[in-house]
Amino acid sequence: MTEPGALPAYLQISELLIRDIAAGRLAEGQRLPPERQMAADQGVSVVTLRKALAELERRDLLERRQGSGNTIRMGQDARGLYALFRLELLTGGGLPRAKLLDLAKTPKPEDIPDIGSKADFAWRIRRLRSLNAQPVAVEEIWLDGRFATDIRAEELSQSLYLYYRENLRLTVLRAEDRVGIGPMPGWVPADLGLPPGTPAGLVERRAWSQQNDPAEFSRTWFNTSHARYVARIS
CATH class of the missing domain: 1.10.10.10 (Winged helix-like DNA-binding domain superfamily/Winged helix DNA-binding domain)
Structure with a gap:
C-alpha cells in the first residue's frame, strides 16, 4: 500500500x-x-x-x-528534496520517510523561539522519521499559523518543505540547526526503540521564509545507534 x-x-x-x-x-x-x-x-x-x-x-x-x-557524475545539482534533512544512516545515506503521529492547531508555546507574530496560533506536527524503513527519529515541528488557517493530515507530503512550497506558498530560505543531547519526549512511539526520558541526539532548527521572516521551529530527537547528523560544506 x-x-x-x-x-x-x-x-x-x-x-x-x-x-x-x-x-x-x-x-x-x-x-x-x-x-x-x-x-x-x-x-x-x-x-x-x-x-x-x-x-x-x-x-x-x-x-x-x-x-x-x-x-x-559529480554534477552541480546534488540537492534533492531532502537536502535539509541532515540525518543519515551510520553507513551513510538512506531514503527518508515520515509517519504522521499528530497534527494540532494550538496556541504558540512559550518555550520556542519566535516563529512570527502575525498569528496567535501555530500548527504542531509530530512525526516518526525513518531511513530505508528503519525508524531513527521523532520530530516536533511548529509552523506559524499565518501560512494556513486549515491543514489536513491527509494532504501533508512526506517532504514538508515540498508541501509548504506547493500548498502554502512558503519556501524555506534558510535554516539554523543547533545540535546537542536531550531526553526523548513523553509521546515517543515504541517503534523508535527508546523510551521517554532516554538521552538522545537533539537537533533544534529555526527556519526562515523567502521574505527572511521567522516561519518554523522544530525539535528532532534521534537514535544515535541508528543515525547521525551530517552537514556537508562544499
Missing part, C-alpha cells in the same frame, strides 16, 4: 541515489548495476527506474550511454 503523502516511486529512487551520492556511497565514475537488476532490487518496473535515472541525468549526476551502462 502507498504511504500517505508518499513521493512518486521514481522520485523516491532518485532521491535515494542523490543522498547516496552526497554521502559518498556512490562515487564519481562508478557504474550502476544493470537497469533490470536495479528495478528488481527497488521493486519497480524498468520504466519507473529509467524515469528516476532520467531525473539524475537532468541534474548532471548521471551519464547514460547506450550499451555502456549508467555512470555516476
